[in-house]
Amino acid sequence: xxxxxxxxxxxxxxxxxxxxxxxxxxxxxxxxxxxxxxxxxxxxxxxxxxxxxxxxxxxxxxxxxxxxxxxxxxxxxxxxxxxxxxxxxxxxxxxxxxxxxxxxxxxxxxxxxxxxxxxxxxxxxxxxxxxxxxxxxxxxxxxxxxxxxxxxxxxxxxxxxxxxxxxxxxxxxxxxxxxxxxxxxxxxxxxxxxxxxxxxxxxxxxxxxxxxxxxxxxxxxxxxxxxxxxxxxxxxxxxxxxxxxxxxxxxxxxxxxxxxxxxxxxxxxxxxxxxxxxxxxxxxxxxxxxxxxxxxxxxxxxxxxxxxxxxxxxxxxxxxxxxxxxxxxxxxxxxxxxxxxxxxxxxxxxxxxxxxxxxxxxxxxxxxxxxxxxxxxxxxxxxxxxxxxxxxx
Numbered sequence: 001x002x003x004x005x006x007x008x009x010x011x012x013x014x015x016x017x018x019x020x021x022x023x024x025x026x027x028x029x030x031x032x033x034x035x036x037x038x039x040x041x042x043x044x045x046x047x048x049x050x051x052x053x054x055x056x057x058x059x060x061x062x063x064x065x066x067x068x069x070x071x072x073x074x075x076x077x078x079x080x081x082x083x084x085x086x087x088x089x090x091x092x093x094x095x096x097x098x099x100x101x102x103x104x105x106x107x108x109x110x111x112x113x114x115x116x117x118x119x120x121x122x123x124x125x126x127x128x129x130x131x132x133x134x135x136x137x138x139x140x141x142x143x144x145x146x147x148x149x150x151x152x153x154x155x156x157x158x159x160x161x162x163x164x165x166x167x168x169x170x171x172x173x174x175x176x177x178x179x180x181x182x183x184x185x186x187x188x189x190x191x192x193x194x195x196x197x198x199x200x201x202x203x204x205x206x207x208x209x210x211x212x213x214x215x216x217x218x219x220x221x222x223x224x225x226x227x228x229x230x231x232x233x234x235x236x237x238x239x240x241x242x243x244x245x246x247x248x249x250x251x252x253x254x255x256x257x258x259x260x261x262x263x264x265x266x267x268x269x270x271x272x273x274x275x276x277x278x279x280x281x282x283x284x285x286x287x288x289x290x291x292x293x294x295x296x297x298x299x300x301x302x303x304x305x306x307x308x309x310x311x312x313x314x315x316x317x318x319x320x321x322x323x324x325x326x327x328x329x330x331x332x333x334x335x336x337x338x339x340x341x342x343x344x345x346x347x348x349x350x351x352x353x354x355x356x357x358x359x360x361x362x363x364x365x366x367x368x369x370x371x372x373x374x375x376x377x378x379x380x381x382x383x384x385x386x387x388x389x390x391x392x393x
Contacts (some may be wrong), residue, residue: 015075018383020375023302027353027368030295031064034276034354040258041279042272042356044265056272056356059121063358067365074369079377082370083317086139090161093132096125097168114172124359126169126177130328131366133165133181138320141192145316149193158185159202175213176347180331182206187327188320191307230342243268244275244340247282248289255285272356274348277340292354293337300330306375313381318374325371329364 035057042056049055082089099116100106106113107122115122137158147154162185166178186206190199230238230245247263250256261282264271271279281289303326310319329352336351338344350360 015376018376018379019075019372020302020306023299023375024372026295026298026302030292030299030353031067033292035060035064036258037276037280037283037354038272038356040261040283041264041276043259045272048266059358060356060361063361066358067361067368069365070362071365071369071372074366075373075376077373079318079321079370079373082135082321083139083142086136089132090136093129093136093165094168096129096132097165100125101168101171114174121358124357126172126174127359127363128366129165129169130177130181130184131363131370133162134184134321134324134328134370136161137185137188138317138324141188141320142316145192148189149195152198155189155194155198158189161185170213174348176335176349179210179347180328180335180349183331184324184327188324191323192320240269240275240346241339241342244278245342247275247278248341251281251283251285251289253285253287255281255283255288258283273350274336274355275340276355277337277351280354281340296330296333296352300326302326303329303371306371306378310374310378313378315374315377315381318377321370322374325367325374328367 038060039054039057043053046055046057047053052058096116100113105116107115107117114126115124117123140158141148144154144157162182166182169175169178169181183206186199186202189202230241232238234242243263247261247268250262256262261271261279263282264279268275268278277289277292280292284291303322307319307322307326310316310322332349332352335344335347335349336355339346339349350357352360352364
């Protein structure tokens with residue numbers, strides 16, 4: 001399949017009319033709502049830690065502006081530019097994952113070395129790696145798409161790359177992101193048309209490895225057992241989940257009101273980061289929870305629809321990028337909300353657009369910028385009169 005975006009000189013089109021307006025405003029709505037929730041969830045802990053009740057809110061507002069700027073910048077860049085540098089993207093991802101493990105460069109917190117200090121804030125390297133690996137995989141699937149369906153070697157190359165990244169993440173350790181990246185690789189291979197038996201074998205193998213890693217690490221096994229019955233030890237291993245469930249239960253239908261959460265007052269750990277969804281549920285109730293879930297469902301479906309339309313209009317690289325963005329946002333949101341509600345064992349994954357954190361916010365902005373750019377190139381293709389074709393990627 002020919003990638004017209006990479007092969008032909010790009011014509012200039014007005015940017016604003018080409019943007020996916022519903023998607024753009026959905027992301028803006030999520031970003032603004034996330035700022036409100038972070039402000040409410042972090043008031044007590046910020047006041048105790050810094051003496052400024054809105055310390056984390058102010059920082060998150062700065063991160064939101066940086067994220068918006070990043071998205072705006074990436075919308076301007078043709079995706080063909082990223083495709084041409086896909087190998088550099090992979091090398092940069094491996095470099096970041098290696099640097100964070102070097103003493104003196106990697107910043108360790110609670111026994112985990114996941115950050116590189118950049119002065120004003122700490123960069124969590126797993127976040128940009130999501131984008132870098134996405135760009136490499138999208139280019140590989142475009143170049144090797146046909147061989148992928150017939151050659152075992154072509155199938156194993158992205159699996160090997162994903163495994164290498166996952167091993168480096170496990171060395172930090174960061175089991176949640178490692179699992180997310182391998183799930184991304186698996187899903188993209190399936191969407192690219194990999195034979196079903198290879199896909200099934202890969203899923204079975206990953207499930208076996210994940211189970212082995214859980215059993216071998218006592219702290220991971222403790223998370224699984226406490227997740228199955230958090231009330232058996234509510235003041236130790238099950239503390240986070242029980243407090244989260246109490247917060248969600250207190251929200252009922254309409255919530256207790258903005259700013260009136262009790263669980264955020266030093267009962268619920270990480271209330272403004274990993275468990276911000278619990279505070280949202282307590283203060284906004286089922287109505288707010290339904291709205292947020294609907295927001296993520298809309299973003300994911302929009303991304304998947306954009307990806308499919310890009311493939312039909314012979315823009316395969318843009319299509320894979322759009323699919324990858326939808327998968328990353330969807331899986332990360334599902335895991336975060338699943339952890340908060342007790343559906344999944346505890347994982348340190350943030351809720352996109354909502355959880356406090358500079359790395360997560362800026363990378364989410366970058367992902368949205370790439371997705372909006374894919375939509376722009378799709379709009380340009382349609383403006384040129386390029387007819388869609390009924391063919392698989």
